[in-house]
Amino acid sequence: MPLALFWGCAEEYYSLDDYSIVKKTDIHVHINQPNSAIAQQALEDNFRLINVNVDIYFPDYSIEVQREAAVAVKENFPENTAWLTAFSMAGWDNYDTWLENTLAYLDESFEQGAIGIKIWKNIGMEFQDEQGEFIMIDHPGFDPIFEYLIENNKPVLGHLGEPREAWLPLEEMKMHQGYFSRNPQYHMYLHPEYPSYESIMESRDNRLDKHPDLVFVGAHLGSMEWSLDVMSEHLDRYPNVAIEMAARMRHIYFEAKQDWEKTRDFFITYQDQLIYSTDLTENPGADPEQAAARAHSVWLQDWEFFVTNNTMEESGIDGEFSGLQLPVKVVNKLFSENAEKWFPPLNEL
Numbered sequence: 001m002p003l004a005l006f007w008g009c010a011e012e013y014y015s016l017d018d019y020s021i022v023k024k025t026d027i028h029v030h031i032n033q034p035n036s037a038i039a040q041q042a043l044e045d046n047f048r049l050i051n052v053n054v055d056i057y058f059p060d061y062s063i064e065v066q067r068e069a070a071v072a073v074k075e076n077f078p079e080n081t082a083w084l085t086a087f088s089m090a091g092w093d094n095y096d097t098w099l100e101n102t103l104a105y106l107d108e109s110f111e112q113g114a115i116g117i118k119i120w121k122n123i124g125m126e127f128q129d130e131q132g133e134f135i136m137i138d139h140p141g142f143d144p145i146f147e148y149l150i151e152n153n154k155p156v157l158g159h160l161g162e163p164r165e166a167w168l169p170l171e172e173m174k175m176h177q178g179y180f181s182r183n184p185q186y187h188m189y190l191h192p193e194y195p196s197y198e199s200i201m202e203s204r205d206n207r208l209d210k211h212p213d214l215v216f217v218g219a220h221l222g223s224m225e226w227s228l229d230v231m232s233e234h235l236d237r238y239p240n241v242a243i244e245m246a247a248r249m250r251h252i253y254f255e256a257k258q259d260w261e262k263t264r265d266f267f268i269t270y271q272d273q274l275i276y277s278t279d280l281t282e283n284p285g286a287d288p289e290q291a292a293a294r295a296h297s298v299w300l301q302d303w304e305f306f307v308t309n310n311t312m313e314e315s316g317i318d319g320e321f322s323g324l325q326l327p328v329k330v331v332n333k334l335f336s337e338n339a340e341k342w343f344p345p346l347n348e349l
């Protein structure tokens with residue numbers, strides 16, 4: 001661990017070689033394969049993982065199937081995995097029964113070892129009630145769920161909304177053309193009658209305003225990936241909220257290329273509210289060698305970016321950018337300490 005002089009004061013930095021000796025955490029992966037190659041690689045790479053269930057409408061991956069998988073992964077990798085449960089919107093129109101079933105499902109999940117829950121973009125972007133109304137996250141029907149989570153000290157990972165590019169035509173997108181060309185159902189430019197980006201962000205903020213005690217992490221840079229300033233305002237306004245960067249590292253690379261100093265300052269200023277994550281996914285049938293190799297290369301590349309000032313390149317980013325070379329203290333928070341703060345059971349791993 002070299003000691004360097006930085007603006008007159010001694011700062012310690014990690015090196016690329018410190019990668020495997022530093023304990024790290026990735027709080028957003030989707031592993032539905034009990035003999036997970038990613039979890040095995042994580043053991044070798046000194047990573048703890050939070051395996052995330054999601055209320056995706058796809059019969060092979062119902063939340064029940066995902067929960068079973070998460071429990072099995074946890075059994076196979078007790079020392080470096082934890083998992084988040086999710087609830088289903090199915091049955092919402094029969095509200096009282098939905099609420100009862102949902103609370104029971106969550107209860108059961110926590111008994112089975114879930115350490116928190118994930119809410120997903122289907123709320124606000126997909127699910128509509130019988131009247132065809134989109135149910136937003138600030139809908140009072142969710143109040144008892146959030147009150148239950150607060151009472152039971154359960155953190156929420158909230159993926160609400162999409163990258164703001166989702167509201168643009170494909171040809172104007174810089175980062176997410178691939179995903180939205182494959183998933184037109186979430187390409188909001190094609191659905192002008194759906195809720196706007198702004199209304200989704202507003203509904204999230206209304207929910208956060210209502211529950212200052214809610215333990216909340218905004219997934220995917222809180223869908224504010226397009227602006228360090230907007231993320232800063234949000235983190236200032238909600239000092240108890242953190243954001244993670246799953247599947248949005250390219251936006252950070254892009255910012256570093258545009259304005260390295262501003263990007264580095266952002267990570268230093270908000271060092272207590274930023275958590276590392278990737279969105280790596282492993283489903284049954286995935287090639288284990290490929291899954292492990294990809295996980296290792298994603299983690300190592302992000303480590304290089306955060307701890308060194310190496311010149312780097314990434315597909316989709318036009319030109320080179322430099323790593324942020326964050327101080328050891330900041331890297332430790334980003335890769336572990338903040339994750340432990342928002343998801344305290346990680347302390348036992």
Ligand SMILES: [Zn+2]
Binds near residue numbers: 028052246279
């Ligand atoms: Zn995800």
